Amino acid sequence: MDQQTPAAEHVAESSAHPTDAQMIQLLTPSGERTAEGGSAPYAKRVAHLDHDALRGLYEDMVLVRRFDDEATALQRQGELGLFPQCLGQEAAQVGSGRALAAQDYVFPSYREHGVAHTRGLDLAQILLQFRGVDHGGWDTEAHNFHLYTLVIGSHALHATGYAMGVQRDGLVGTGDPDRDTAVVAYFGDGSTSQGDVNEALVFAATTNAPVVFFCQNNQWAISEPTTKQSRVPLYRRGDGFGIPGVRVDGNDVLASYAVMDEALERARSGGGPTFVEAFTYRMGAHTTSDDPTRYRSRAEEQSWRERDPIDRLRKHLESEGAWDQGWAEQVAAEADALGEHLRTYVRALEAPPASSMFDTVYASEHGTVTAERAWHAEYEAGFETSEVAR
């Protein structure tokens, strides 16, 4: 065939790097405000963010990065077993997180420390899991922030089901901004290949559930580039399911806020699900166990340092005359205090008693567990007496 069929053209758009113009962007990499083409309608969604609010976003990102650095250092010192950094993804997470309302509910994967911060978690609690003293670590209901899900993609269905519950509760489309509720599933580019994620899209679309699928395309699933997962850009994944998709510059905190704001509004008002692709970059290793030199170039990593989301907002604040040295020092001091808090908190975390493994297996009495717990207690006690005897 000489001419490409419309179908062939449709897949010709590659899943590899979009240009700035192919993403919703409100801050250029050099920190200037922009609202070209498709981005124009989003500008109004950040118009209310005054200098204080912008400085707030900056502060959020600085604290999240300090958390990342501190946790990584603690892992290196042997205080944590493992840690997955969100380095480079702060704007996508803080921007989208700050668009949430208190009643909204988040289902994170395992790298959403920035979102956790916007939900009011003491970030130290995230480290319980990575120190190996807790499988969760925080009160989900106090923050409307579910526990981290480590099995890739599972929680996209949980978010959808939770949203179906919200819908049944009549908390969609009431017009009351304090009651209308949206649910968000955060996951990565690699996760989009899982059956569960695609089934979530089916359920969300057919039930018109108030859920947002917020996919951070950090371009890597451990060692596999996004091109191993998809021929077309991920924001178009929703097309065939009947779910609108949008691609945002995930290193632009304002655009991430605006795009999430729109998606949440659609969900809360009864407009149904949205698939957001936040195009960003995992600047660090997959986790502290990973060695990215085996699969990607230093040059690539370097080129993304130039798109650092925190630097971008800083440049913007400076050009706006909103950068205030005294305030910046306060933020730095706050970050130092967070670092100190994390170190003290983590080092003081003791192993739970061995018997705790039996405590919460079931919500009600279960004879098998009761018997094994009793055996274990007796075994431990026998050990103590025999040690005394020796």
Place this chain on the structure above:
Amino acid sequence: MSGETQRMTMGKAINTGLRHALEGDPKVLLMGEDIGALGGVFRVTDGLQKDFGDDRVVDSPLAESGILGTAIGLALRGYRPVCEIQFDGFIFPAYDQITTQLAKIHNRSKGRLQVPVVIRVPSGGGIGAVEHHSESPEALFAHTPGLRVVAPSTPQDAYTMIREAVASPDPVLYFEPKARYWDKGDVDTSVFGTDASRASLDAAQVVRPGSDVTLVTYGAAVHVSLKAAEAAAAEGTSVEVVDLRAVSPLDTATVAASVRRTGRCVVVHEAATFLGPGAEVAARVSEECFYSLEAPVLRVGAFHAPYPVSKIEHDYLPSVDRILEAVDRLLSH
């Protein structure tokens, strides 16, 4: 030992076995997450993509059901896929494909179709990991007719058994004790294809002779069982250790022969004891060796609780102390 014997780690032994399988049969291919440039998160496939190309060592999309389902299709088309599941706890998205399709297609087709898929699963605990990275789900698969379920415990067996698994006309779940990847041992690569090699997927082995108690074990728990046997010897108890190697099929003949000699049996594994492989072993032993038994068969394994946080995982896993406690109970009977 032949001139083809080399000292290597268990991880390297599996790597070498995969290399030889790829060299020996153009239909063999490896599939899995991060097995190419990275060489897998445990580096078991290190260097293989470089040497065999990315169409034989395939970085698959992040979808276990997809990996297994397409492996079945490839096998039906005459290929021999060896799938890597990154960690034990991530096999479950593929559970449906494995149990309802892979295990049953041979039988469903009255034996006309074979699906020689190998599933490599780094498994077991003791590495200080977060949730889903330390589990021992072999009983779930051994409970499914149509699947062979094996677990090597030494570099030699790791090599031999991966070669035999790839050669097997049946689907094989090959559980790799990840905590033992770095153990070194001699590996003779010339054994593959001999009768002894063929037996490695079916036959248990006495790995330490003894006369007072038999420890029946496999995979990661062989190591701790041998340590316990050593400690018992220091206290004057002679412990025999039987490495099952395969959980399905179960070589009850070797186990029963040992227990008839010793009269006492403890089954040791990292999987939970409740409805675990040890329950089957204990039942078989009591059926076949009832009159030789001096005491009931005991089991040492994990509890009926989810794999705990890593700071207390050593209280959950079988330990030398827990094995010795069981041995003492048998001897004081």
